[in-house]
Amino acid sequence: KAGVTQTPRYLIKTRGQQVTLSCSPISGHRSVSWYQQTPGQGLQFLFEYFSETQRNKGNFPGRFSGRQFSNSRSEMNVSTLELGDSALYLCASSLAIDNTQETQYFGPGTRLLVL
Amino acid sequence: QKEVEQNSGPLSVPEGAIASLNCTYSDRVSQSFFWYRQYSGKSPELIMSIYSNGDKEDGRFTAQLNKASQYVSLLIRDSQPSDSATYLCAVKVYGNKLVFGAGTILRVKS
Numbered sequence: 001k002a003g004v005t006q007t008p009r010y011l012i013k014t015r016g017q018q019v020t021l022s023c024s025p026i027s028g029h030r031s032v033s034w035y036q037q038t039p040g041q042g043l044q045f046l047f048e049y050f051s052e053t054q055r056n057k058g059n060f061p062g063r064f065s066g067r068q069f070s071n072s073r074s075e076m077n078v079s080t081l082e083l084g085d086s087a088l089y090l091c092a093s094s095l096a097i098d099n100t101q102e103t104q105y106f107g108p109g110t111r112l113l114v115l
Numbered sequence: 116q117k118e119v120e121q122n123s124g125p126l127s128v129p130e131g132a133i134a135s136l137n138c139t140y141s142d143r144v145s146q147s148f149f150w151y152r153q154y155s156g157k158s159p160e161l162i163m164s165i166y167s168n169g170d171k172e173d174g175r176f177t178a179q180l181n182k183a184s185q186y187v188s189l190l191i192r193d194s195q196p197s198d199s200a201t202y203l204c205a206v207k208v209y210g211n212k213l214v215f216g217a218g219t220i221l222r223v224k225s
Binding site for chain 1: 146147151157158159160161164166203205207209210211212213214216217
């Protein structure tokens with residue numbers, strides 16, 4: 001079974017631009033979560049989608065948004081990019097949202113550099 | 116106080132020794148606990164999950180959970196140089212939100 005895939009893997013943008021990242025979960029997985037990883041803040045939860053609905057949201061500004069499609073694929077968008085948005089953006093998928101024992105599996109990540 | 120705390124390390128152990136990684140968490144309602152391994156430049160890879168008090172063993176890895184003390188640990192027996200990585204402790208607070216510690220860098224010296 002194929003793992004979580006993310007595209008693109010690397011991205012360079014300039015301040016003020018916007019960016020869209022894509023995530024395809026493991027086949028059959030319906031929950032997709034997004035995380036940001038930086039050297040200073042570590043791994044931080046951005047948001048989670050299940051059945052095309054945002055279920056949880058982390059403490060990030062409104063410039064960060066996302067959506068999920070009917071095939072469970074998800075996209076996240078960052079508008080008006082700032083230098084501090086440079087990070088590794090990780091997508092994780094899992095089968096079900098209500099099972100507290102459900103494990104999340106991470107994709108390879110998209111490394112974003114904002115200049 | 117951070118929600119999930121880990122010693123940043125680096126923790127250095129000789130090859131063949133036992134590496135002990137520790138994690139404490141602040142939210143008493145936390146139910147699920149995970150250890151991920153992350154090699155430099157790579158994404159986190161699940162090592163162990165634990166949900167009940169006590170020990171859970173999987174090969175060279177043993178996770179230990181003590182909910183009363185709000186403490187979870189990971190033991191790596193017969194440590195190998197390939198175990199050198201950052202180990203992330205993660206706690207599921209609600210839904211599918213994982214709260215991560217800052218990670219402990221482990222170095223296994225041959």
